[in-house]
Amino acid sequence: MSDSGLAWQQVRLLTIVAERLLRDRILRHLDQMSVSGYTVIDSEGRGSRGVMVDEWQGDNVEIQILASIEVVDRIAEKMRERYFEHYSIILFAQNVDVLRGDKYKRP
Amino acid sequence: MSDSGLAWQQVRLLTIVAERLLRDRILRHLDQMSVSGYTVIDSEGRGSRGVMVDEWQGDNVEIQILASIEVVDRIAEKMRERYFEHYSIILFAQNVDVLRGDKYKRP
Amino acid sequence: MSDSGLAWQQVRLLTIVAERLLRDRILRHLDQMSVSGYTVIDSEGRGSRGVMVDEWQGDNVEIQILASIEVVDRIAEKMRERYFEHYSIILFAQNVDVLRGDKYKRP
């Protein structure tokens, strides 16, 4: 957190990288999990599976979600339960500073 | 910071996600703010507003800026002042380690 | 690291932003460096050089790599040695939390 006059607050940033096919399903999960928003970026990648079934739309998507620790954990849990076993998907989380922190902290 | 022989130095990484329409304006602000560079990525997203007026060019852009704490705060302040009220825009900041840290630390 | 039941583990995330021309070379380095995977995103940017020779494929790529501190340092060292002098390239590293941390920790 910086020393300026700006009211930076800490929230958690979760990044999910998954095969394109999962995109709409993951976003539907997020919509149901009281997340205030998300950002989606097209990407390519190589991982332990390296599967790309969807020639049509390209490779992977990277989904970024700003949320509270609890919500991030809930999302991560859901992803692990549903997709880790059979699909190309990874996720990582980190702390970041935001302005207007309440925006991201729906319970 | 790692223990290797590499001279990692800490700087701040600011990420702005904003509707595509603001892209050129934000970059013009950055050019005027003695930032040593920036990286721009096309993205899509959903947020509290979810407005996308520019059918032409797609949804959002994500802009990443490596800079000193002071410069990052100045940029964040400018964004808040100009765009927070009426536009789709969020930002978050975090500390990262870089090589050649001076590169990003113009006053 | 969060307090939930999930077993978050810390690894390092290295982000490289480089001119598109270097893309395949950098990925070849990564393949040789026992990295478990990487994610590649198309991007644009401005920096100290701002060179874009490849009109064909657009500007820059952003490459993200999750790996151990040691591997990240080795990659950073390789990039510095090979490309820092003459090419448009920057990199930054940070700590992030992942599930299944072993996946990223090949020696």
Place this chain on the structure above:
Amino acid sequence: MLSLDLLAANLLSPVVLAFVLGVVATSLKSDLEVPPAMHSAMSLFLLLAIGFKGGVAVSQASLSTLWLPLLTTVAAGIATTLFAYLVLRRFVGLSKIDAAAVSAHYGSVSAVTFIAARDLSARVFGEPEGILVALLVALEIPAILIGLWLGQRSSRGGERMWLSIREVLTGRTMMLLGGGLLIGALAGAERMQRVTPLFFTLFDGVLVLFLLDLGMAAAKRLKDVRIVGWRFVAFTVAVPITHGVFGVWLGTALGFSPGGAAVFGAMLSSASYIAAPAAVRMGLPEANPSLYLTAALGLTFPFNLALGIPIYLAVARALS
């Protein structure tokens, strides 16, 4: 007045059916999608091609016959903007800012509606006047300026207004339509002949693909329609019809052929959803974008595409 086979000719045209397919695909949550780059490429192609077509027509027209239609078009653009503003304030009850924002869209023009009207009109009455494209270019801008001015009287920031105006004048739509017009006029029919196979022969086919895409976009916009209220929905049909019939009458008075008058009516009737939204979003950020996007793209465009255009053709036939 509105004969059944005119309606059928319109509703069963591949262009309208492609739009419907797009709407259906989105409603079924299909994963069908048109890549953004393809969308931009098609917009670019269509706007430039219209410009070229108009430029060739202008190069063959005598300039003295252009002034009256041009001035009339600008005046009509201003009049329809103000009329829409009044209806939005008095009847719909929108705030000043929102009314100004929406009226900028309804005074301006949708190039795709123009094209669809031109198409049907050409099939029913034969090729309409070529100079209509020049009028299309002239109709685009004034409404946006009036709308911004109406909205910014009650808001801060005149500097913002000039920025927006600059952006409209140098925006993509103007560059492609206006630039294409100039190129077509300078090169002339003979030199343009070598690009005819791409820009003219393929035009209708590309339009079909573009409308598939627009159908998906319109269906997404329609989800917001619950928010806007029935008075606003009524506005998005009643005012376009009024503008359209007025336009047909005006076109007839200007001496256009029935087909030309019908196209002119469709132009006045249509609401911009490319140039105006971007300009208004920058110039009047306080206005609610859901309002103008839902209205222009989700309601008025489909209405005109399916019913409006045949109506204006029928009116033109009756007036001639």
Place this chain on the structure above:
Amino acid sequence: MLSLDLLAANLLSPVVLAFVLGVVATSLKSDLEVPPAMHSAMSLFLLLAIGFKGGVAVSQASLSTLWLPLLTTVAAGIATTLFAYLVLRRFVGLSKIDAAAVSAHYGSVSAVTFIAARDLSARVFGEPEGILVALLVALEIPAILIGLWLGQRSSRGGERMWLSIREVLTGRTMMLLGGGLLIGALAGAERMQRVTPLFFTLFDGVLVLFLLDLGMAAAKRLKDVRIVGWRFVAFTVAVPITHGVFGVWLGTALGFSPGGAAVFGAMLSSASYIAAPAAVRMGLPEANPSLYLTAALGLTFPFNLALGIPIYLAVARALS
């Protein structure tokens, strides 16, 4: 039986040569690449154009003549799926899940194989029956459903099955092929004429570009071929030939022209690599995607493109 000039006519066609160029470029690690948006745009174009073509044909056919071929096609789709499944279990020794996943691909159909067969057939025998496109649409789905059902008997989650089925039915391929078919049938030949220059005249040229791209994709898939074992590789050639010859015989029995029978054979022979992989990946995630992608795109598609299609043509000529 398989005359040399039939082979030459096929192997020296720009379509096949473009595929080879794609394979060569990838093998040489060239930086040649087709942007993903261009790939999607071409898929969209080709599927919609096939649909249009079929729709126009259907609009000219009497519906009473359609039922028998349609039902036969669905039955053949089920039969080939089950046959492939048996071979994969007994002869190749795949697990139940993997066998189900792969058989879903071989019972379904590859639109590009269909197009290439139609092309060569038209050059050798003249235009084949137009209703073949309707059969293409009918052949796509049943195999995927059977494959999912075979696989999910031995797995958890029937809910997942319904989700997958929903996705196949509302997926891109169905929307474009089926939607195009409907548009073509509703609009009819005359109204479609204005889009002919884009969708019909340019078709072969776009196909060349698309196969350049597919060649690169197939070459990438081929890298996995070492993993799959020689029995599996044998499957990817022997079963398509069996299906193909069966299809030619069935087509002849249905009264098709020799060209039509050959195309019908190519359809049965081909393995889906657009609709099926996506559906199977969602519905049978435990199955190994390398298996079905390498087989359908890396092995069977090139085989059919180079040798299979001329073989089915030769068989059709012999049977007629």
Place this chain on the structure above:
Amino acid sequence: MLSLDLLAANLLSPVVLAFVLGVVATSLKSDLEVPPAMHSAMSLFLLLAIGFKGGVAVSQASLSTLWLPLLTTVAAGIATTLFAYLVLRRFVGLSKIDAAAVSAHYGSVSAVTFIAARDLSARVFGEPEGILVALLVALEIPAILIGLWLGQRSSRGGERMWLSIREVLTGRTMMLLGGGLLIGALAGAERMQRVTPLFFTLFDGVLVLFLLDLGMAAAKRLKDVRIVGWRFVAFTVAVPITHGVFGVWLGTALGFSPGGAAVFGAMLSSASYIAAPAAVRMGLPEANPSLYLTAALGLTFPFNLALGIPIYLAVARALS
């Protein structure tokens, strides 16, 4: 010598006007943009189409007549590279590395300049020799190799040189031009006929779109022109004229038609801005990319497009 209507025919062609529109749009800071995927798609299309055209021509030529022009072209490519290098060292005063990098571009060739010259030449003199495309392919590579060799003598790393050479030979430009040439030659005129509507009929139209895009790219490059100094700017005009006139003379000596000689002159005159920059950036990273990009794309290309080509045509007319 340079007649006014030749100039007008060139400057008022849609191709040149589209380039100007691109320059204007960028100067006005318009938000007009061609999506990168569309840019790549058009490059791919144009290069492959030129290859196809050349291949068909080569398939109709007797191979014995090809050797002399081919060898002459390679020799001319080497000669112009060395000449440019000398001028850059002696007269402009560039460093060895920079001179080598820039000369690689001026010895190589710009496919778009070739196309534009072919276009104007065809209109003025009738279709030029088809084998010119084969010469285009032959002219591309040698200069790049010479340039890299000149530059790397004074630098470390011969390994890097081999990597770069490998990359040029397997690069996109070679794959598409060379691959297209082979496909056209193997398939022959008759089999290529089905792809004519896409690759040949639409060619000029796509070129217009491509030049709109190049105009924007060139205008961006021009911003760097202040840095380079007047001697360097003079180089970007004087050396191309010298190369061009030399090329026209050489073409005439080779027995080409006046149109063919003019196109050959334009080829020698032009500077590469696709294949050469990528190769030089990898092989000579110490060289300053602003120099060669500004020169080739920002200065020499527009000069040739507007004035150079008509000049070479006039010279060819005078020499014949």
